[in-house]
Amino acid sequence: MLLRLTCKQATALLVAREDRELPTLDRLALRMHVAACRACPVVERQLLTMRNALRQWRNYTASGAD
Template sequence: MRNCKEVTALVIAREDRDLPVIERAALRVHMVMCKACPTFERQVLTMRNAMRQWRNYTDDE
């Protein structure tokens, strides 16, 4: 079982690379059992989407 610190590192690492099967499974198991880490994961996804929108923003008035 991974702890929250290890899981948050995996969530961040997943942004840059594909995780091996064992790490993906550990991430899934932890997410089911933890209340805080899924919230962190949603926040990371929100930030990623916001940055994508910001990069594509144009001020065409």
């Protein structure tokens, strides 16, 4: 992947990062894009919020609480 990403490409990498470790070049390109973009850090925070909420929900349901 090129070092210059579009927001669409960056979003795809942010989502992919939830499932797997990204290659070094993709991680670097994503880091550079998020640092320079106004919108993509918002998407990143939203994904992190969803990940944390799902983790809490899994822990809650695993503890047997209904």
